[in-house]
Amino acid sequence: MATSIRSELQSSESYQELSDRLRFLRQNVSSVVPKIPGLPYLYISPFYLLFSVFLLFPTLYTIYLSVFSYEGPAGSEYIVSIQAWIFELTIPKISNLEFVGLAHYESLIFSDSVFHLSLFNTGFIFLIQVPLMVILALAVAIVLDSKFIRAKGLWRTLIALPVATGMVAYSTVFLLLFEGDVGMINQVLMSVGLDAVPWLTDRWMARITLVIAITWRWMGYNMIILLAGLQTIPQQLYEAAEIDGATMWQKFRFVTVPQLRPVLLFVIVSSTIGTFKLFAEPFVITGGGPANATLTVVQYIYRQAFVQLNLGYASAVTVCLVVIVSAISIVQVRRGGAAQ
Amino acid sequence: MAQIELTKLRKEFSTEDEYIVAVEDMDLQIEDGEFLVFVGPSGCGKTTTLRCIAGLETATDGQITFDDVDVTDQRARDRDVAMVFQNYALYPHLSVEDNIGFPLRISTKLSTEEIDERVIETAELLGIEELLKQKPKELSGGQQQRVALGRAIIRDPEVFLMDEPLSNLDAKLRSDMRTELQELQQQLDVTTVYVTHDQTEAMAMGDRIAIMDDGMLQQVGTADDVYRQPTNEFVAGFIGSPNINLFTAEVEGETLRGPAGFTYSLDDPSMVEGRERVRVGIRPEDLYVASDGSVPSEINVVEHMGNENFLYAEMGDVELTVRSGSQIRPEENSTVIFGFDEEDLYLFDATTKESIKTKTGETALEHEQFEQAQQ
Known part of the structure; x- marks a missing residue:
């Protein structure tokens, strides 16, 4: 209906005349206006401005911070102050820092057992969750791609729906589902005569609970891709x-x-990076427990930075995490792209 | 090698709001070692028929047998057929060598060494031995075509199926490959079913030609048969290049009256007896300049081909094409009268389009030579 009205409108003479006049006007304007050199750069500058302020600066500052120890806020001190006539440019010092060199890196690599544990936890979740989710997503995608499935659109939407849920919201739901004896999962298990599973209180089960939660959230997204x-x-x-x-099987x-x-490579690399950045789920569902068994690297960074205010140390952990994730991604891309 | 028999083959496609009969009531026997070409306009069901023979489509009804073995419900991979696709369908991630060797690796227990040997043999046969290490995307269209052929022939299949294999090649390469394919088929002596929309290709290559239209088999026969004795107007119009001239004529006793003063008295009026009108067909090569002829026409365009001329003319509102010797050069816009011999005349029923009379005479060239010899 709408398209027929539109096509009728577009074929009417007055419409064509009007659109022609607009086109001539546009052509006249663009032939009169002089070419301003460098104008395209102005158009693309918003991205670079935002990128510099919110990504480039924090990244560089993190690397800078990782060789200092944070001693508290800076007060009224400043780095540079230029006074010229009535103008005054002052760059204040962000924080009060003490240079420690590579001391943070030394301690986190050689002696910080909590960091090592968080690395193990994250690695464990990565090794179980990424293959499980990718295989599951691929299997579901193949089923949905096959000829014999009806209402494909509905299934696709339902399966991909979890990705639309908020991190904290869905984590809270999982917490309620898996919490002790009152959680719904254990209620169901007990009602059919099975033993309750210590979903959140056993070290290994707590990690598995996180794997289930993340797989539920991200499987549909990867399935769509x-x-x-x-x-x-x-x-x-x-x-x-x-x-x-x-x-x-041979066709597959x-x-x-x-x-x-x-x-597949994209799905695996992006899931790997996602797993190493894991934060909201353990923060809400397990709180990192029991006994730090589900403490992830990012959660550890959060604790160091914003609970204990060791900003320098937290930055050093961040740099380490970036190096580890980059190394794994490079290996994946090299191996995955080799046969292309 | 195998003899293929299609009995009452029917294939329907149905979607939610559409229902299409792609192939209807097809009976056809393809002899052992024969080169059969399916030809017809797009959407006529020729490719669907081929895919049914391949096993890529399941027949809605009817039966397909290979050497009297019913294969109607067999999967493609169990039928021992090889197929060349229009866009080649090479495996992009595999080298030429692996592409050609793929069927053997998948479906035989040959050792890698034996497979490599067969691959090299096949590549030599097709002249692509220097391309073995390359990937399909590095090859030209013609080279990809050869690789696709190689993958098909390496298995030594019972049946060879080709779905418009030459249509993605340029004209020169197409005619070269045409000859090469024929030679290859003769050498291998494998029953081959070939699909094309190009009637020249069909005439040149097929031992027999099966002409299809609208899901129905119209006629099967040698190139000579379908050219000289078409069963209906569609076949007459589809076969032959340039196309046959067709128009409607009123029957008055023994006289045919057509557009713009076309009048022709039949020597044998018995064939139009009881009819009010007929469709008249005359091949462009059967028309010749004759002052006492019955086809008055105005010349529009003359195409000089060197060895012959194509004259495009109008007789009333009917467009005529005449294929003449290069010595005949009428002025454009001049009026020329053409004649023809009754033995070259085709007549079709005006409503059913079935043929009433087909060509009984020699071809035009022979006719000229015959006349010259007489003088």
Whole structure:
């Protein structure tokens, strides 16, 4: 209806005349206005300004901070102060710092057992969660891509829906589901005569609880990406493989996986980075417990920085985390991209 | 090698709001070692028929047998067919070598060494042995085509299926590959079913040609058969280049009256007896300049091809094409009268479009030579 009205409107003479006059006007204006050199740079400058203030500066300052010890706020001290006629430029000192060199790195690498534990916790969650979620997402995507499923759009939306939930909100729901004997999961288990599972109080079970929560939240998101990837694989490749005598599994192995490789790589790398940045879920669901068994690296950074106000030390941990995640991602990209 | 038989083959496609019969009531026997070409306009069901033979589509109804074995419900991979796709469908991540060797690796127990040997043999046959280490995207269209062929022939299949394999190539390469494909097919002696929309390709390559329109098989026969004895107007119009000239004529006793003063008295009026009108067909090569002819027309365009001329003319509102010797050079916009021999005349029923009379005479060239010899 709307399109028919629009097409009728667009075919009317007065509309065409008007749009022609507008076009001539535009052409006249652009031929009269002189070319201003460097104008395009002005147009793209907002990004660089925001990037500099909110990303580049904090990043560099973090690296800078990691070789200092934070001694409290700076008060009225300043780094530079220039006075010229009536103008005055003052760059105040952000904080009161004491240079410690690589001492933070030394202690966190060689003696900080809590940091080591948080690294182990994060690594454990990464090793279980990423493969589990990617395999699950791929399996669901393949099922949704197949011919025999009805109401694909509905399933796709339902499965991808968790990604729309707020981090803290869904974590709170998981906390309520898994909390001790009153949580719904244990209630259900006990009602069918099974023992309650110490979801949050056992070290290993607490880590598994986090794995379940993150997988629930992110599986649908990755499934959508993999499904989009699956849909770009030309159907004829499957037909050629069928003619060549391939079984279902061989088609998956020799057509789907190699064709999906770049998409799989993206999903794996982005999930890896996501797992290493894990914070809200352990913060809300387990609080890092029991006995720091679910303390993640980012949670440890948070504690150091904002609970104990060791900003320098927290920055050093951050730098370490970036190095570790970068190293893993580079290995993944190298290995995953090698066959391309 | 195998003999293929299609019995009452039917294929329907249905979506939520549409229902299409792609192939209807197809009966066809393809002989062992034969090169059969399906030809027809797009959407006529030729590719669907091929895909049914391949096993990529399941027949809605009817039966497909290979050497009297019913394969109708068999999966493609169990049918021992090889197929060349229009866009080649090479595996982009595999090298040429691995592409060609893929079917053997998947469906045979040959050792890697034996497979490599067969790959090299096949590559040599197709002249692509220097490309073995390359990836498909590094190859030209013609080279990719050869790789696709290699992947098909390496298995030594029972049946060879080709879905418009040459349509993505440029004209020169297409005619080269045409000859090469024919040679290859003769050498391998494998039953081949080939689909094309190009009637020239069909005429040049097929042992027999199956012409399809609107899901129905119109006619099957040799190039000569379908050219000289078309079963209906569609076949007559589809086969032959340039296209046959067709128009409607009123029947008055033994005289046919067409547009713009076309009048022709039939030697044998019995075939139009009881009819009010018929469709008349005359091949462009059967028209010749004759002052006492019955086809008055105004010349629009003359195309000089060197060895022959194509004259595009109008007879009333009917467009005519005439293929003449290069010595015949009428002025554009001049009026020329063409004649034809009754033995070259085609007549079709005005409503059913079935043929009433087909060509019985020799071809035009032979006719000229015959006349020259007589003088």
